[in-house]
Amino acid sequence: DIVMTQSPDSLAVSLGERATINCKSSHSLLDSSNNKNFLAWYQQKPRQAPKLFFYWASTRESGVPDRFSGSGSGTDFTLTISSVQAEDVADYYCQQYFDTPYTFGRGTKLEIK
Amino acid sequence: EVQVVESGGGLVQPGRSLRLSCSASGFMFADYGLNWFRQAPGKGLEWVGYMRSKATLGTTEYAASVQGRFTISRDDSNNIAYLQMNGLKIEDTAVYFCAGKHFEVWGQGTLVTVSS
Numbered sequence: 001d002i003v004m005t006q007s008p009d010s011l012a013v014s015l016g017e018r019a020t021i022n023c024k025s026s027h028s029l030l031d032s033s034n035n036k037n038f039l040a041w042y043q044q045k046p047r048q049a050p051k052l053f054f055y056w057a058s059t060r061e062s063g064v065p066d067r068f069s070g071s072g073s074g075t076d077f078t079l080t081i082s083s084v085q086a087e088d089v090a091d092y093y094c095q096q097y098f099d100t101p102y103t104f105g106r107g108t109k110l111e112i113k
Numbered sequence: 114e115v116q117v118v119e120s121g122g123g124l125v126q127p128g129r130s131l132r133l134s135c136s137a138s139g140f141m142f143a144d145y146g147l148n149w150f151r152q153a154p155g156k157g158l159e160w161v162g163y164m165r166s167k168a169t170l171g172t173t174e175y176a177a178s179v180q181g182r183f184t185i186s187r188d189d190s191n192n193i194a195y196l197q198m199n200g201l202k203i204e205d206t207a208v209y210f211c212a213g214k215h216f217e218v219w220g221q222g223t224l225v226t227v228s229s
Contacts, residue, residue: 102160
């Protein structure tokens, strides 16, 4: 199974500051046939379903604010919030869909400092 | 509106069965694979299984933790998918989500509690 190592477990950031969440996979998620990374990012707010934020590592889902960005390739990926807002408080998960079983990182809890 | 809605959760004793439903609307359900995920109380997300579209053979894959006990099926004529859960264990207690249109559309989930 592909292991997804996400860090940090929690993150406290002041409003307007930058937040960075890292995700490392135990196997490359890059498909050389199409040059796509099979990596998704989700936001989950309390008592809500996860919401897809990025797929192919860096393709932003419709409606996701552009202060959010996804980057990386191969085994190392990053979710960045350029200027954290109060409504960004949530858990964030990375997920690989390169191969089954699809696996998630343990999640990062983002809080406001 | 593009959405999926799960139903069928509840309290069940260990060893018993339960069938969850995932009803889709607003998109071409038959064109896409369908995933089930779960989230135990206070824990992270776990993939449960996947069923491909009929156009890609409609085959299924499952997490090792549910292989042989859980079965995914789909009724494309009614835009519904099912998760048949047999031999339930206490550790299957979780909110179960279905996700359609790849991972784009998630329901609110349905809580399954396995307890004696």
